[in-house]
Amino acid sequence: MELTNWLEKRVRLSPEKTALVFHDKQETFVEVYDAVQKVAGKLGGFGVRQGAYVALLGRNDRDTFLMIHALQQIGARTVFLNNRLTATEIVFQIQDARVACCFYADEFAPKMVSLDVEANSFSSVMSAPVLDIPLVPNFAMDEVASVMYTSGTTGKPKGVMQTFGNHWWSATGSMLNLGLEASDSWLCAVPIFHISGLSILMRSVIYGIPVYLEEHFDARRTDALLRNGEVTMISVVTTMVERLLDVFQEPYHPHFRCMLLGGGPASQSLLEACFENGIPLVQSFGMTETASQIVTLPPEEALQKIGSAGKALFPAEVKIGEHDEILLKGPSIMAGYLHNEKATEGAFDADGWFQTGDIGYIDEDGFLFVLERRSDLIISGGENVYPTEIEHVLLEHPSVAEVAVVATPSEKWGEVPVAFVVTKTGIESQSLLTFCEQRLAKFKIPQQFYFLEKLPKTASQKVQRHRLKERLH
Amino acid sequence: MELTNWLEKRVRLSPEKTALVFHDKQETFVEVYDAVQKVAGKLGGFGVRQGAYVALLGRNDRDTFLMIHALQQIGARTVFLNNRLTATEIVFQIQDARVACCFYADEFAPKMVSLDVEANSFSSVMSAPVLDIPLVPNFAMDEVASVMYTSGTTGKPKGVMQTFGNHWWSATGSMLNLGLEASDSWLCAVPIFHISGLSILMRSVIYGIPVYLEEHFDARRTDALLRNGEVTMISVVTTMVERLLDVFQEPYHPHFRCMLLGGGPASQSLLEACFENGIPLVQSFGMTETASQIVTLPPEEALQKIGSAGKALFPAEVKIGEHDEILLKGPSIMAGYLHNEKATEGAFDADGWFQTGDIGYIDEDGFLFVLERRSDLIISGGENVYPTEIEHVLLEHPSVAEVAVVATPSEKWGEVPVAFVVTKTGIESQSLLTFCEQRLAKFKIPQQFYFLEKLPKTASQKVQRHRLKERLH
Numbered sequence: 001m002e003l004t005n006w007l008e009k010r011v012r013l014s015p016e017k018t019a020l021v022f023h024d025k026q027e028t029f030v031e032v033y034d035a036v037q038k039v040a041g042k043l044g045g046f047g048v049r050q051g052a053y054v055a056l057l058g059r060n061d062r063d064t065f066l067m068i069h070a071l072q073q074i075g076a077r078t079v080f081l082n083n084r085l086t087a088t089e090i091v092f093q094i095q096d097a098r099v100a101c102c103f104y105a106d107e108f109a110p111k112m113v114s115l116d117v118e119a120n121s122f123s124s125v126m127s128a129p130v131l132d133i134p135l136v137p138n139f140a141m142d143e144v145a146s147v148m149y150t151s152g153t154t155g156k157p158k159g160v161m162q163t164f165g166n167h168w169w170s171a172t173g174s175m176l177n178l179g180l181e182a183s184d185s186w187l188c189a190v191p192i193f194h195i196s197g198l199s200i201l202m203r204s205v206i207y208g209i210p211v212y213l214e215e216h217f218d219a220r221r222t223d224a225l226l227r228n229g230e231v232t233m234i235s236v237v238t239t240m241v242e243r244l245l246d247v248f249q250e251p252y253h254p255h256f257r258c259m260l261l262g263g264g265p266a267s268q269s270l271l272e273a274c275f276e277n278g279i280p281l282v283q284s285f286g287m288t289e290t291a292s293q294i295v296t297l298p299p300e301e302a303l304q305k306i307g308s309a310g311k312a313l314f315p316a317e318v319k320i321g322e323h324d325e326i327l328l329k330g331p332s333i334m335a336g337y338l339h340n341e342k343a344t345e346g347a348f349d350a351d352g353w354f355q356t357g358d359i360g361y362i363d364e365d366g367f368l369f370v371l372e373r374r375s376d377l378i379i380s381g382g383e384n385v386y387p388t389e390i391e392h393v394l395l396e397h398p399s400v401a402e403v404a405v406v407a408t409p410s411e412k413w414g415e416v417p418v419a420f421v422v423t424k425t426g427i428e429s430q431s432l433l434t435f436c437e438q439r440l441a442k443f444k445i446p447q448q449f450y451f452l453e454k455l456p457k458t459a460s461q462k463v464q465r466h467r468l469k470e471r472l473h
Numbered sequence: 474m475e476l477t478n479w480l481e482k483r484v485r486l487s488p489e490k491t492a493l494v495f496h497d498k499q500e501t502f503v504e505v506y507d508a509v510q511k512v513a514g515k516l517g518g519f520g521v522r523q524g525a526y527v528a529l530l531g532r533n534d535r536d537t538f539l540m541i542h543a544l545q546q547i548g549a550r551t552v553f554l555n556n557r558l559t560a561t562e563i564v565f566q567i568q569d570a571r572v573a574c575c576f577y578a579d580e581f582a583p584k585m586v587s588l589d590v591e592a593n594s595f596s597s598v599m600s601a602p603v604l605d606i607p608l609v610p611n612f613a614m615d616e617v618a619s620v621m622y623t624s625g626t627t628g629k630p631k632g633v634m635q636t637f638g639n640h641w642w643s644a645t646g647s648m649l650n651l652g653l654e655a656s657d658s659w660l661c662a663v664p665i666f667h668i669s670g671l672s673i674l675m676r677s678v679i680y681g682i683p684v685y686l687e688e689h690f691d692a693r694r695t696d697a698l699l700r701n702g703e704v705t706m707i708s709v710v711t712t713m714v715e716r717l718l719d720v721f722q723e724p725y726h727p728h729f730r731c732m733l734l735g736g737g738p739a740s741q742s743l744l745e746a747c748f749e750n751g752i753p754l755v756q757s758f759g760m761t762e763t764a765s766q767i768v769t770l771p772p773e774e775a776l777q778k779i780g781s782a783g784k785a786l787f788p789a790e791v792k793i794g795e796h797d798e799i800l801l802k803g804p805s806i807m808a809g810y811l812h813n814e815k816a817t818e819g820a821f822d823a824d825g826w827f828q829t830g831d832i833g834y835i836d837e838d839g840f841l842f843v844l845e846r847r848s849d850l851i852i853s854g855g856e857n858v859y860p861t862e863i864e865h866v867l868l869e870h871p872s873v874a875e876v877a878v879v880a881t882p883s884e885k886w887g888e889v890p891v892a893f894v895v896t897k898t899g900i901e902s903q904s905l906l907t908f909c910e911q912r913l914a915k916f917k918i919p920q921q922f923y924f925l926e927k928l929p930k931t932a933s934q935k936v937q938r939h940r941l942k943e944r945l946h
Contacts, residue, residue, distance in 0.1 A: 180648065317477055
């Protein structure tokens with residue numbers, strides 16, 4: 001099945017609606033489309049063709065935004081490179097994806113080394129002549145639109161193939177849960193090379209609403225946008241919420257209706273702080289493989305089910321499989337891993353359920369609670385120890401800013417938990433130990449506290465637990 | 474592709490939301506689902522099985538509402554019988570659809586005669602024991618959910634097969650145009666055996682919003698519901714709008730946000746009267762074959778493009794083909810005519826565009842204007858004469874309540890227009906003639922005026938022009 005090229009269709013439906021707000025400059029869909037067509041014409045001179053895998057190393061700016069749409073218009077399959085990767089990591093992904101060519105924002109030139117394929121800077125594209133090349137009239141639902149390598153907290157990164165259908169069903173599934181109002185707009189301060197950001201761009205075109213694209217997340221600037229009523233939705237991860245709460249003084253505008261939280265569970269105290277301040281936080285669960293949120297807490301349940309990721313969106317299903325693993329089904333789930341049939345097969349069970357590798361449970365009312373990455377689970381003396389449970393306890397301590405708990409081998413218990421802590425003020429291990437002893441069973445208490453300036457994180461702000469574990473060796 | 478059984482999924486997502494308001498009694502989705510499951514169990518005793526065609530002759534009431542959902546839960550394909558049909562017409566449709574059995578609301582027993590298949594009254598179903606029969610876990614998008622015979626203004630009625638996918642894409646396409654708000658509810662005062670009504674039931678389940686089901690359209694009662702803020706959307710045809718304007722005194726509630734007009738174009742004066750009174754009229758174009766509206770005027774354009782049906786919804790396309798025929802494409806368009814491959818083939822052109830049989834044009838901004846059924850076009854002395862143009866002129870006359878213009882054969886011109894008029898007050902033909910002469914080119918002026926008490930109409934309030942033509946012979 002195919003639909004008309006979405007951007008072209010959107011331009012015909014609502015040419016004069018705002019599509020993009022970047023650096024406070026507004027552009028309508030017809031203006032964006034004109035610019036996108038020009039960029040597509042320029043790309044024509046670089047040999048970009050329909051069906052080719054093309055790597056894109058960009059940032060949250062207008063040029064990258066235009067490149068993303070231009071590549072879609074040509075029918076290329078965009079391999080999104082995370083701009084926090086090292087040159088070595090980039091080489092791996094480019095080789096693994098067998099890309100035809102690369103395009104990069106000029107500042108990232110130092111990362112474009114040792115490549116076997118042609119790489120061109122955005123400035124060389126933008127200054128090229130506009131060729132007359134064919135744009136795709138239709139988007140086929142089963143055609144690969146984007147490839148994103150999973151951040152790889154364990155194992156080698158794999159290229160997740162997201163089809164147009166995946167993006168479509170994600171956008172409409174979200175709409176059935178969160179609604180769609182004429183005045184809606186979505187603030188994108190998460191990376192657009194990540195599914196959390198790209199999905200906002202896709203929703204913008206499908207819904208016909210503006211993207212407020214931010215180069216970087218700036219808590220004060222975002223706070224101002226949420227207070228002045230210009231944006232109605234924002235996608236966030238927990239660290240962004242924390243920073244927003246740090247600068248929070250006045251209530252957000254009543255038009256602001258959804259702070260969509262992804263990228264891992266938040267602590268009880270953080271959730272409560274949001275609700276106390278009237279912040280419409282909507283918890284969710286999703287991953288690159290599900291083309292963003294697939295389980296979301298309906299806004300009307302947000303307070304009753306604090307800590308839950310919610311229920312599977314209308315087109316999707318969630319269930320708990322063996323070893324408490326969270327299993328998912330639905331049309332927003334990826335086509336598979338690029339050039340990696342074995343990994344694709346391994347990702348789905350015999351009945352076609354996608355195996356998330358996350359552990360959780362579903363309560364008696366059907367709400368999903370995500371506990372842990374399966375690989376993060378600590379098994380200590382035969383007991384399941386959930387790092388997040390310990391982290392949530394430590395986060396209640398007034399001096400603790402951030403914390404990550406991981407396993408370290410133990411002769412006696414197999415594994416035991418240890419904690420890496422970022423503090424707000426100086427504090428002794430003993431104080432944390434006492435704090436834990438009052439709140440946690442003995443086998444859950446970290447055997448060691450390590451103090452860090454900051455935790456190692458992925459571009460999408462997930463703590464890289466494997467890097468913490470490496471420190472223990 | 475398949476999704477979880479929609480009603481079951483909706484119940485899990487929002488069990489306590491209102492699903493149905495009938496006779497001022499509210500029922501939640503979980504209450505409706507319980508009742509539907511019981512009815513499904515009762516139907517089990519009557520041999521209703523998955524995949525069977527089952528005829529349903531109901532009315533706008535709770536029992537029919539439950540039967541529709543119960544048949545879907547069992548996986549039967551419901552053949553919707555129009556309750557204004559004669560016994561003879563019903564026999565034709567039942568035979569043509571090769572139904573396994575029929576169910577009818579008790580009051581329609583007299584219409585259930587000369588049938589070759591078993592027919593059971595609703596009361597016999599409702600008093601039957603509840604059997605334990607399997608309900609379908611999933612709805613396949615390409616599975617036939619409903620069959621509706623086109624009202625057949627010309628030729629023999631054909632059974633339009635509407636799949637679950639057709640209903641899904643219609644509902645989501647509409648949502649992308651009209652939005653979806655948490656407080657939405659849809660008033661259904663159009664027949665639920667017609668796509669205008671059934672599509673409201675489908676949207677209710679997909680969106681999770683209440684249906685306010687009305688037994689009959691009552692202008693005063695509807696006026697009250699639109700004023701008190703309980704309903705936010707309503708589907709109407711032009712005669713309903715006229716009757717609402719007749720009783721209109723106070724503005725509707727600000728929560729009321731969409732009066733979706735289908736079933737044929739409205740006159741300029743009617744549209745203007747709505748806008749003068751702040752009524753949020755949304756014009757649209759659709760048919761049984763498109764699972765309701767497929768071209769709709771975006772609310773923000775309603776005033777700029779008075780008289781236009783709008784633009785094709787996001788998942789659809791419209792274009793003008795040979796002889797100015799309106800052609801449509803999109804996933805809400807029917808699978809075909811039941812047991813009638815020849816008619817199905819004839820309905821689509823070589824490129825898969827559905828040929829509506831309606832004539833229209835698309836203006837320079839991309840808005841569709843529907844002129845006429847192709848079969849209604851009058852060709853007089855080589856000139857195209859559009860009955861609706863003449864009708865709209867006559868409706869401006871203060872004494873004219875309703876009018877229909879049809880062709881009558883003429884030796885000199887091939888065809889000439891004649892008018893059937895329903896008057897508000899007594900009036901002479903000469904006065905109408907003079908009125909037309911001042912406003913219409915000579916070849917458009919009706920050669921004869923016939924005065925009727927009322928115009929013959931289909932169940933969906935479309936004028937039956939063929940019956941008017943028959944009077945001329």
